[in-house]
Amino acid sequence: MDKQMPKQEDEFNEDLNPEHLAGRNYGNEGPDTTQGEPAVEMKEMHGRLQALSDADLAALPVVQTGMRLEQGKTYLDLNNLERGEFTGMGSDEASPNSRLVAKDAVDYDLWNRLRGREELAE
DSSP states (O other), X not given: OOOOOOOOOOTTHHHHOTTXXXXXXXXXXXXXXXXXXXXXXXXXXXXXXXXXXXXXXXXXXXXXXXXXXOTTOEEEETTOGGGOOEEOOXXXXXXXXXXXXXXXXXXXXXXXXXXXXXXXXX
């Protein structure tokens, strides 16, 4: 006749892991880094990515500054194309100096043009 004791919350959990779900990829339930301000609305993008048309820039939703990146999702920084694509980690967030786009938010052909052509950047 074992009686199940309710699991007690460790009093130090919040101190040791204050944002324990930060960056978790929730699929359709969590913050959506595929939505954001289109690059066409950012004046500096017209000069930085001159080889792209306005239609191409309109198809690039830029992750909002301060938004935490999703764990395991692939991104490119339009301000630093030379870096190449990278995988987001739960502790990463979009900085004010970055212009990140998520791979799953961009057309396949446009993504490959961005990824493979550093000459798009000044």
